[in-house]
Amino acid sequence: MKPGKDIFGWRGKYIDIDLNAGFYEVKEHFADVLLKFLGGRGLAGHYLRNTIRLGWDDPRTPLLFFTGPLVDTPSPTSGRMTIMSKSPLTGTIGDSSVGGTFGTNLKRAGFDGIIIRGCSQFLCGVEINDGGIHIIDASRLEWLETGPCFSALAGKGSVAVIGPAAENGVLFSNIMVDRRHAAGRNGLGLVMASKNLKYITVSGTRKTRVFDPEKLKKANEDVFRLTAASPFISGKFGISRFGTGALYDLMDSRGMTPTDNFKKSKFSSAREMNAFAYKKRYGSGRTGCSGCHIRCKHIDRMGNSLPEFETMSHFSALLLNRDIGIVAEANRICNETGMDTISAAATLSCYAEISGKTLSGRNIISLLTDIAKGQGEGIELGRGSARYAESKGRSETAMTVKGQELSAYDPRGAYGMALAFAVSTRGACHLRAYPISHEILRKPVATDRFSFAGKARIIKIAEDLNAAADSLTACKFVFMAASLEEYAGVFSAVTGVETSARDLFEIGERICYNERIMNFANGFDAADDILPDRFFRKDADDSGQTARPIDKDAFLKTLENYRRVRGLTGSGRPDPETAKKLDLTLIPDNTKHG
Amino acid sequence: MDNLFQHYEQKLAESGIAETGATLMGVLDADLEWNRMDPLCKKLTPLFDCLTINSLLLIVPAEPYRSIIRFLAETSHGPIQPQDCETRTFLHDIPVCRDLNPAAISSCLQIRKGVVTPDYGIVTHGSVSIEQAFVSCSSICFASFVKFFSDYLSLAASGGLTGPHRRLFEKVWGLIDPMPEMDSTLLEGPFQTEFEVRTAMMEAGSATVKKRLVDSYFGNISYCCDEVLYISQTGSSLDDLEHCIDPCPLDESSCASMTASSELPAHFEVIKQTGARAILHGHPKFAVILSMDCRIADCPIKGECYRKCDRDRSVCGVPIVPGEVGSGPYGLCNTIPKALTGKSGVIVYGHGVFTSGDTDFNDPFRRLLEIENGCRREYLKRVEE
Numbered sequence: 001m002k003p004g005k006d007i008f009g010w011r012g013k014y015i016d017i018d019l020n021a022g023f024y025e026v027k028e029h030f031a032d033v034l035l036k037f038l039g040g041r042g043l044a045g046h047y048l049r050n051t052i053r054l055g056w057d058d059p060r061t062p063l064l065f066f067t068g069p070l071v072d073t074p075s076p077t078s079g080r081m082t083i084m085s086k087s088p089l090t091g092t093i094g095d096s097s098v099g100g101t102f103g104t105n106l107k108r109a110g111f112d113g114i115i116i117r118g119c120s121q122f123l124c125g126v127e128i129n130d131g132g133i134h135i136i137d138a139s140r141l142e143w144l145e146t147g148p149c150f151s152a153l154a155g156k157g158s159v160a161v162i163g164p165a166a167e168n169g170v171l172f173s174n175i176m177v178d179r180r181h182a183a184g185r186n187g188l189g190l191v192m193a194s195k196n197l198k199y200i201t202v203s204g205t206r207k208t209r210v211f212d213p214e215k216l217k218k219a220n221e222d223v224f225r226l227t228a229a230s231p232f233i234s235g236k237f238g239i240s241r242f243g244t245g246a247l248y249d250l251m252d253s254r255g256m257t258p259t260d261n262f263k264k265s266k267f268s269s270a271r272e273m274n275a276f277a278y279k280k281r282y283g284s285g286r287t288g289c290s291g292c293h294i295r296c297k298h299i300d301r302m303g304n305s306l307p308e309f310e311t312m313s314h315f316s317a318l319l320l321n322r323d324i325g326i327v328a329e330a331n332r333i334c335n336e337t338g339m340d341t342i343s344a345a346a347t348l349s350c351y352a353e354i355s356g357k358t359l360s361g362r363n364i365i366s367l368l369t370d371i372a373k374g375q376g377e378g379i380e381l382g383r384g385s386a387r388y389a390e391s392k393g394r395s396e397t398a399m400t401v402k403g404q405e406l407s408a409y410d411p412r413g414a415y416g417m418a419l420a421f422a423v424s425t426r427g428a429c430h431l432r433a434y435p436i437s438h439e440i441l442r443k444p445v446a447t448d449r450f451s452f453a454g455k456a457r458i459i460k461i462a463e464d465l466n467a468a469a470d471s472l473t474a475c476k477f478v479f480m481a482a483s484l485e486e487y488a489g490v491f492s493a494v495t496g497v498e499t500s501a502r503d504l505f506e507i508g509e510r511i512c513y514n515e516r517i518m519n520f521a522n523g524f525d526a527a528d529d530i531l532p533d534r535f536f537r538k539d540a541d542d543s544g545q546t547a548r549p550i551d552k553d554a555f556l557k558t559l560e561n562y563r564r565v566r567g568l569t570g571s572g573r574p575d576p577e578t579a580k581k582l583d584l585t586l587i588p589d590n591t592k593h594g
Numbered sequence: 595m596d597n598l599f600q601h602y603e604q605k606l607a608e609s610g611i612a613e614t615g616a617t618l619m620g621v622l623d624a625d626l627e628w629n630r631m632d633p634l635c636k637k638l639t640p641l642f643d644c645l646t647i648n649s650l651l652l653i654v655p656a657e658p659y660r661s662i663i664r665f666l667a668e669t670s671h672g673p674i675q676p677q678d679c680e681t682r683t684f685l686h687d688i689p690v691c692r693d694l695n696p697a698a699i700s701s702c703l704q705i706r707k708g709v710v711t712p713d714y715g716i717v718t719h720g721s722v723s724i725e726q727a728f729v730s731c732s733s734i735c736f737a738s739f740v741k742f743f744s745d746y747l748s749l750a751a752s753g754g755l756t757g758p759h760r761r762l763f764e765k766v767w768g769l770i771d772p773m774p775e776m777d778s779t780l781l782e783g784p785f786q787t788e789f790e791v792r793t794a795m796m797e798a799g800s801a802t803v804k805k806r807l808v809d810s811y812f813g814n815i816s817y818c819c820d821e822v823l824y825i826s827q828t829g830s831s832l833d834d835l836e837h838c839i840d841p842c843p844l845d846e847s848s849c850a851s852m853t854a855s856s857e858l859p860a861h862f863e864v865i866k867q868t869g870a871r872a873i874l875h876g877h878p879k880f881a882v883i884l885s886m887d888c889r890i891a892d893c894p895i896k897g898e899c900y901r902k903c904d905r906d907r908s909v910c911g912v913p914i915v916p917g918e919v920g921s922g923p924y925g926l927c928n929t930i931p932k933a934l935t936g937k938s939g940v941i942v943y944g945h946g947v948f949t950s951g952d953t954d955f956n957d958p959f960r961r962l963l964e965i966e967n968g969c970r971r972e973y974l975k976r977v978e979e
């Protein structure tokens with residue numbers, strides 16, 4: 001594919017800010033970079049690469065905010081962007097796709113992305129608007145929770161902010177966007193805190209240009225038609241009506257609810273803590289990202305976010321908590337203080353197992369508060385379950401991959417999910433390949449969830465697809481109904497670059513491989529692509545409440561197949577031939593977990 | 595892998611769409627495996643490099659599909675363009691390739707579910723499973739069958755039939771399945787327990803498949819017991835429902851049926867509005883063909899009959915209604931319940947038949963057979979007129 005003379009979709013420029021010097025430059029992308037990496041996660045990965053061997057807290061390590069060509073156009077579900085850096089929690093590349101209006105505003109201000117380097121002398125904020133870019137003293141917001149920050153910054157457009165958890169060194173702290181949207185996982189909030197940066201605001205009024213609006217309208221119709229026919233998205237019990245919490249009942253009915261720190265897979269109170277119960281108790285308002293017709297975000301009568309599926313599940317079953325009010329309150333605390341709900345809940349459940357007690361609702365709330373405030377036992381827990389368990393000599397109780405906590409799908413109930421958790425480039429992550437689509441939701445067709453047959457290649461292809469989605473950007477949920485075929489049409493209409501689904505898959509593959517190269521440069525290899533031993537153990541539980549263990553030999557064989565399909569050597573090393581085929585180079589030399 | 599190959603060889607044989615022994619299946623994970631070695635494997639293998647797929651299926655259609663598809667391919671001058679619901683929502687059209695040239699086949703398969711090559715058969719693919727390839731093959735056969743007989747009927751009406759076309763029709767007519775008959779009764783209801791419900795659904799589902807009343811992309815089935823609607827899952831085969839029935843409480847207090855058939859909203863409304871307990875939905879071919887036989891010239895909604903037709907239409911006393919899958923403004927859930935009030939069967943334009951019963955699946959199943967056999971007789975009558 002070739003770019004047109006005039007630029008459509010992309011803005012062609014990004015901001016490079018150096019907080020050491022309090023100085024910024026507006027830069028243009030090199031010619032082929034946009035076509036090679038699209039935007040969002042792909043482009044951020046490209047700009048992260050050169051510094052990937054530095055520590056996350058090295059001032060030279062960049063924090064990147066990147067949108068894609070579809071953002072701020074009428075393309076369906078295009079309101080997202082990626083925030084990326086090196087992950088404090090895992091040491092891998094760290095990234096998060098986040099919704100809200102930040103990406104849209106950034107595009108309207110005239111930029112595809114922001115790179116932030118250095119460390120400010122004082123707690124600062126960055127304010128971007130049509131008029132320019134300003135670095136502002138933010139000391140008045142120090143230690144402030146995110147809600148009051150959003151209120152204080154109202155009127156400045158879209159806002160990304162960190163809360164006290166990040167300022168207190170929590171390794172799984174978030175960046176919160178527009179009050180309700182969390183850039184979760186990987187601890188990116190802490191990277192922002194390490195730069196002495198409390199917030200970024202952005203607003204813009206210059207609309208992104210679309211190459212062929214008529215063609216886009218037609219391409220969009222295909223996507224709308226498919227999402228309207230999708231039970232998962234638009235159905236009677238889909239996420240549009242019930243939010244992602246709709247998955248709660250489904251996981252319960254498949255015996256895949258991680259319960260009691262993954263010791264069991266069935267939670268006896270699930271029926272009383274489902275999406276329907278939240279709707280009844282808190283009302284059923286809806287909102288969503290800009291540019292999205294699905295609007296899966298559910299809010300209560302006061303306009304506060306209701307817990308997403310992962311939060312609902314981990315703050316109930318994983319901790320054996322049977323009180324919906326505690327889940328809602330835990331969710332509120334995590335959002336206000338800026339912490340990842342999955343890692344927070346999973347770290348508490350690891351703590352519960354090690355201390356041999358079931359946490360009461362009050363325990364949960366007070367421990368969360370301690371973590372966010374960096375006080376008492378919260379200091380150790382704020383480092384995440386892997387470090388906490390190791391410090392207690394109980395590493396087997398940390399349900400993590402590469403140091404990041406597993407989300408709310410028991411891998412024993414879906415073998416593709418087991419593989420996807422293990423091979424994700426940012427530590428345990430359900431979204432990288434989301435095999436739940438075929439293993440549970442039967443889309444595009446059902447695959448046998450208790451079989452590894454074919455899964456290596458399926459997972460590789462899905463990773464490539466989602467990398468492309470995160471770079472266009474489009475919401476991964478829409479691909480439960482549409483495919484890259486339809487989005488190739490959308491992309492071509494927006495940018496004027498003739499593209500096929502096949503081209504987009506190849507870009508996705510390049511993006512994933514680039515991440516593999518960066519992780520390998522920091523010492524991550526085949527040995528790191530593994531699940532906690534608990535999932536292979538036959539003696540785990542005999543109550544009948546736990547899914548059958550995974551056959552470890554079959555799992556390892558599938559990992560071997562995955563590496564072959566992905567083009568990695570047996571030890572997980574990226575291979576020069578594959579890199580060359582994808583127009584990438586390797587990063588020379590490596591040190592274990594740098 | 596051998597199990598998988600056997601499973602699909604058997605499914606193809608039972609559905610009557612493929613010549614046994616001639617099927618080729620290739621599945622790629624870390625390595626590419628074929629169900630058997632054949633000189634054609636060499637021609638198909640490059641497709642795995644130029645498409646993002648993990649499975650390929652080549653079938654030689656069994657009669658009458660072989661003659662039908664060959665005829666359509668030779669006379670279409672471009673892709674075959676059936677007008678049924680299956681094609682509209684799923685296949686779009688059926689491209690034709692003269693031979694098995696990988697480049698030509700791959701450019702078709704990049705944008706379509708399958709391609710027809712008159713001398714070799716039908717090639718379809720899957721991105722996660724060979725199941726997709728099977729479904730596409732089945733859909734292509736169904737859509738081709740419906741198109742062949744629909745076209746013939748409209749030519750007969752307009753007096754445009756040629757001698758060879760007539761002779762082909764007679765040959766093909768002699769090759770289609772005999773009229774299905776109900777040869778034994780199904781379990782008798784009303785069913786009181788979940789176990790009874792599931793058993794009855796599995797039995798009725800199998801019977802529907804065995805009588806080839808859902809040749810193509812899955813039908814669906816449901817039964818309401820104790821304020822819970824039990825319904826087959828989306829993309830499940832009616833003859834393999836053991837782990838594929840979702841319970842859906844009528845008060846909507848659980849989302850566990852998120853994986854239910856995409857026609858759940860229609861089933862749900864029928865149960866609520868008509869008081870029926872059992873619903874069966876299949877895609878019998880002659881009912882579908884006659885539902886599209888409309889002779890009104892210059893209709894203002896031409897091309898959108900499938901969702902907008904508001905005329906009072908019926909065939910053999912069975913109402914024909916428009917409607918799309920799902921719960922949108924043109925959703926089947928708006929048209930079917932009304933049509934099934936006081937009636938036990940309805941035909942959806944270009945799509946299939948819904949039947950209902952008050953106690954068990956005997957009435958809906960019998961009604962489905964009656965409607966299809968009635969439509970077949972009516973079809974011949976209209977052709978002969």
Ligand SMILES: [Zn+2]
Nearest residue numbers: 812813875946
């Ligand atoms: Zn149907």
